[in-house]
Amino acid sequence: AAPGSATLELVGLRKAFGGLVAVDDLDLRAAPGEIVGLIGPNGSGKTTALNLISGALKPDSGDILFKGRPITGLPANRIARLGVARTFQIVRVLEHLSCLENIVAGLAFRPQPLWGDAARRRGRELLDRVGLAERADVPAGDLTYIDQKRLELARALALDPELLLLDEWLAGLNPSELVIGIELIQSLRDEGLTIVMVEHVMDAIRTLCDRCVVMNAGARIADGPPSAVLAEPDVIAAYLGG
Ligand code: ADP
Numbered sequence: 001a002a003p004g005s006a007t008l009e010l011v012g013l014r015k016a017f018g019g020l021v022a023v024d025d026l027d028l029r030a031a032p033g034e035i036v037g038l039i040g041p042n043g044s045g046k047t048t049a050l051n052l053i054s055g056a057l058k059p060d061s062g063d064i065l066f067k068g069r070p071i072t073g074l075p076a077n078r079i080a081r082l083g084v085a086r087t088f089q090i091v092r093v094l095e096h097l098s099c100l101e102n103i104v105a106g107l108a109f110r111p112q113p114l115w116g117d118a119a120r121r122r123g124r125e126l127l128d129r130v131g132l133a134e135r136a137d138v139p140a141g142d143l144t145y146i147d148q149k150r151l152e153l154a155r156a157l158a159l160d161p162e163l164l165l166l167d168e169w170l171a172g173l174n175p176s177e178l179v180i181g182i183e184l185i186q187s188l189r190d191e192g193l194t195i196v197m198v199e200h201v202m203d204a205i206r207t208l209c210d211r212c213v214v215m216n217a218g219a220r221i222a223d224g225p226p227s228a229v230l231a232e233p234d235v236i237a238a239y240l241g242g
Contacts, residue, residue, distance in 0.1 A: 005068030007032050007163050007194035008053065013062035015048055022048040024218035026062070028196075030163070035185070035195045037205045037212035037226065041239055044215040046198040047089065050165050053196070054086045055079040066163065081111045085161035087152045089168045095141030099132055099151050100124065102140050106158040126154040130184065146177045153184070164188065166197040170204050182207055202230070214238065 010028040014021065023045045030036045038046050051057040053064055055076035064072045071079050094102050103123035107114040114122050127133050130150040135143065140151055149169060156164060170181050182204055189195055189208075199205055205212055206226045214222040214229055216238040222229045229235055 005065070006030060007034070007067060008196060009063075009065040009068075010049070010053070011063040011065070013049070013052060013064065014060045015045075015052055015057060016060055021218050023052065023059070026215070026218070026220055028213050028220070028223075030194050030196055032162075032194055033189060033192055034210045035189050035197065035208050037209035038196060038198045038215065039200070039205060039212055040215035040221075041241070043217075044238075045218040046215055047167060048218075049215070050086060050167055050196070050198060053079075054084060054165060077109070080109070080159055083160065083162040084165065085156035085159045085163070086165035087149075087156050087167055087169050089171070093140040093143075093148055093151050093155070095139065097140060098137050099127055099140055099143070099154075100136040102151055103127060103154055103158055106155045110159055122158070126157055127151075129157065130154045131180070146173055146181070149173070149181070150184075157188075162192075162194060164193050164195045166195060166199070168198055168200060170199055170201045178204065206230070 006029045008030040010026055013023055013026040015023040026049060038049060040046055052059050055074055058073050063070055066082060066084060071082065100120065100123045103126050104119045107119045107122060124136060127136050130153050132147060132150050132154065135147060140148065143151060170178060173181050185208055209226050211224060212226045212229050213220055214235050221238060222232050222235050
């Protein structure tokens with residue numbers, strides 16, 4: 001990485017679908033080890049922004065820098081191999097495979113692929129990391145909802161990412177599961193991961209995020225510590241209006 005560079009920097013990012021500008025001149029910066037929340041009412045462009053960062057969509061204009069180097073417009077698999085992993089709003093595990101097999105399948109896609117015993121060893125470490133060690137041989141389709149979310153996180157971590165993009169990873173968890181989920185995200189940050197999270201659970205945003213960027217109708221309307229940002233009249237109005 002270039003010295004002093006952010007892990008992720010979005011500069012003037014724009015994406016339109018026909019006449020609808022989903023992401024409009026978006027700037028965002030995540031420093032190494034930071035957790036940045038990306039929040040805003042439904043339809044404000046958050047998921048589109050994640051899709052642009054991960055390469056699922058190509059921006060119309062603007063730049064995406066990862067560790068100071070442009071990744072704008074690269075295919076999704078190249079971006080993943082550089083160290084950008086994501087989870088999806090709808091969990092995407094392979095239901096008929098065991099948890100361990102789900103991870104082992106992912107390990108073949110790393111820059112230095114792991115196979116056989118090495119893959120199974122690393123797979124068990126990753127399952128242990130997310131609290132699924134006891135579930136290694138259970139089919140993913142038989143897992144509870146939070147355990148499916150844990151598995152999806154382990155699959156993302158199998159890439160050894162430096163940047164993790166979470167798309168409403170905490171959504172749908174009950175209060176006690178939420179505590180577990182928040183602790184897990186915190187522990188990943190403590191290990192040095194940089195995290196950008198799209199999230200509606202405001203308690204989690206307040207607890208976890210160093211900064212949050214608020215979007216409304218594609219544009220950034222606020223950027224700062226959650227306590228300050230969530231008190232801004234523009235932000236409150238956007239949520240009430242949205
Ligand atoms: P959020 O994640 O904040 O709810 P999205 O990024 O999903 O917002 O959507 C932003 C806007 O872009 C919405 O108006 C949505 O309908 C529109 N949009 C998103 N994806 C597409 C697409 N593939 N084609 C057309 N419109 C889209």
